[in-house]
Amino acid sequence: MRMTLLKVVRMFSFKRVVSLGGIIVPPRTSLSVNNFSVCQCLPKRHSPYSSMDSERYSSLVKSVMSSRVSSQTPETLNAEDGHIYGPVVKAPTPSSGPKMRVPKTLHPFVQCRDTLEAEEPESGPPARIALNRGQGRSPVPSVTRILQQTLSPDQVFYLERWKRRMIAELGEEGFKEYSRNLFRQGKLFHSAVEDILTSGASREDKTPSERDEYPPEVQGYLQSISHVLADVSAVRAVESTVQHSTLNYLGIADCVARYRGVLCVIDWKTSEKPKPFLGNTYDNPIQVAAYAGALNNDSNYKYQVENGLVVVAYKDGSRAHAHQLNSELMLEFWKSWLVRLEDFAEQK
Structure with missing residues (x-):
């Protein structure tokens, strides 16, 4: 019986390739019964792919091997993404900001006239040159008009958006009344400041009865700028017209x-919202630079001004913000003003 079983095993080994415990035994290799019994005792190895769905894996391999390479290029892919997701908005790198426009002609900000009285006495009443708009006189555009007509698209958008929201809240007539009140308060405020500056006394120096002579609408504004007025001295001009004959514009310096x-x-400004930073004052620094440049070119003034100050007063009496403009800043805003002048001339 033993011999018969051994023959059968030997015959089987010549007919097929036998795999025992992961060992491939080629044909015509004889196996003894002892070896065969030992191989059966080897532990089976578990393949990591034993639990995989072989049918799905086979389909995946066939699809990958039979697929063709896409004919799309980066350009066509970008076009497709743009159609599906919209245009790509690329943010500027930290080192690259919006390019500042420079004027085509850099007119001097400060004049060097031989007749200039650099040390003009500061005593005496401040100058107040009235604006003459008589008939027969050629119209000269004002600083305010030029700035209003050369607003950037962003400025126009936010201004119109604010106006629409106010009209939606107050109505057409309510918004008109609101605008009239703002203009009236601003005019009363400037008149009160002019009175204080020409009288040579600050608000704190006035008696309570003298303080009450100002309209109630401006009491808060005057309280707001009281600390600024305490640092103002040697007033040379108040509400006085300045004109640049070469660049053909004029304005009234506060x-x-x-x-x-x-x-x-x-420049005295009023605001309902706090403006603690110079950037919150929009075009006000450009306006101050335009006034200074005109004054420096105007023969009515025998001195030059290289610095500026934007004061923002608040109706509730909270401390006003005073933004100082040194000579370097004034020169930069002067260049911006020259660009706005060029834009205004092109519009005309």
Whole structure:
């Protein structure tokens, strides 16, 4: 019986390739019964693919091997993405900001006239040159008009958006009344500041009865700028017209005086919202630079001004923000003003 079983095993080994415990035994290799019994005792190895769905895996391999390479290029892929997701908005790199426009002609900000009285006495009443708009006189555009007509698209958008929201809240007539009140308060505020500056006394120096002579609408504004007025001295001009004959524009400067010892063109502004940073004042620094440049070119003034000050007053009496413009900043805003002048000339 033993011999018969051994023959059968030997015959089987010549007919097929035998795999025992992962060992491939080629044909014509004899196996003894002892070896065969030992191989049966080897532990089976578990393949990591034993639990895989062989049918799905086979389909995946066939699809990958039979697929053709896509004919799309980066350009066509970008076009497809743009059609599906919209255009790609690329953010500027940190080092690259919006390019600043430069004027085609850099007119001087400060004049070097031989007749200039650099040390003109600062005593005496401040100048107040009235604006003459008589008949027969050629119209000269104002600084305010030029700035309004050369607003950037973003400025126009936000201004119109604010206007629509106010009309939606107040109605057409309510918005008109609101605008009239703002204009009236601004005019009363400037008149009160002019009175204080020409009288040579600050608000704190006035008696309570003298303070009450100002309209109630401006009491908060005056309280707001009281700390600024305390640092203003040597007032040279108040609500005085300045004109640049070469560049053909004019404006009315609110005040020319020394602020903490530095001669400045001062612009008084009112606001319902806090403006703690210079960037919150929009075109106000450009306006101040335009006034200073005109004053420096105007023969009615025998001195030059290289610095500026934008003062933002608040109706609730909270402390006003005073934004100082040194000579370097004024020169930069002067260049911006020259660009706006060029835009205005092109519109005409």
